[in-house]
Amino acid sequence: MPELLHARVEACYRQAEDFFKRRFPRPEVSFRLRGLKAGVAHLQENKLRFNLQLYRENREDFLRQTVAHEVAHLVAHQLFGPRIQPHGEEWQLIMRGVYELPPHRCHNYEVQRRQVTRFIYRCACPDGEFPFSAQRHRLVAQGRRYYCRRCKATLVFSGEQRLE
Template sequence: MTLPPALIIQVNDRVTDCLSLAGQRLGDDFPPPRVCFNQGGRIAGSAWLERWELRFNPVLLADNVGAFITEIIPHEVAHLVVFARYGKVRPHGREWQTVMRSVFGLEPSTRHRLDTHKVAPTFGYDCGCRLHRLSLRRHNKIQRGQSRYLCMHCGKLLTLAE
């Protein structure tokens, strides 16, 4: 998916602003990372620490600009900042949570709540007590006879819903 140039500039500017804010609040200087728009699947963004690179999902970005600007970009920048200051630590550990709160004023959250139906189709499976949504990978495993899944609530076998 090709993003409009103005949106790419907006994301890059937000990354720069987040790093600048982190530098001011922490008394550090962080170089600009490489910013890519090649993240796939249901993942909104990822930080590649050793490469000093951020990757964003172009489909989710185009549909959720506000969430990216306010939450997802600071989330990923926080990973880079923590890596620069502390090295390899737990991805969403105490250091990352502190940066999210003290630098960006955000409550740390490890998962986004974006609608991913465009990037990750799901399949309905029934157990008798509720409808379950399974990923394409799990659906294919069931279809090939490689896996069976049971409902965690009633314990019955999941079958493809009609």
């Protein structure tokens, strides 16, 4: 499956080379990206990271749009240097002129949010309920204190948890 993605990266580079009449160094390609982002270009390292889950769920658009989007970042960086805006006119030129694609900044793929546990903390206020993340709950267990901005009381774990 990632073979198609690698082939699309190569095709995007060849298009850019034909357009600009120069060679570009090929990036390292990784599939270790999770969460909301479909792809990330690491300009200094000449590296692309892609979200394999979003690729599987949106294969056609991902290959066409997302891969070109990320390659365009690296090409723009190599052509115009580090001082350009990430989605500025240079990047847009490459998206429109080289790839003939709309320069969309963000994808609109459905992203499955995983359920997370919230730990409920309370203060003296009548409606003082504060859902803490697992990380913040751990910090409290290690001695960190959090305070209500209204009543200034220390927030205390209620013993309740809920899935969100």
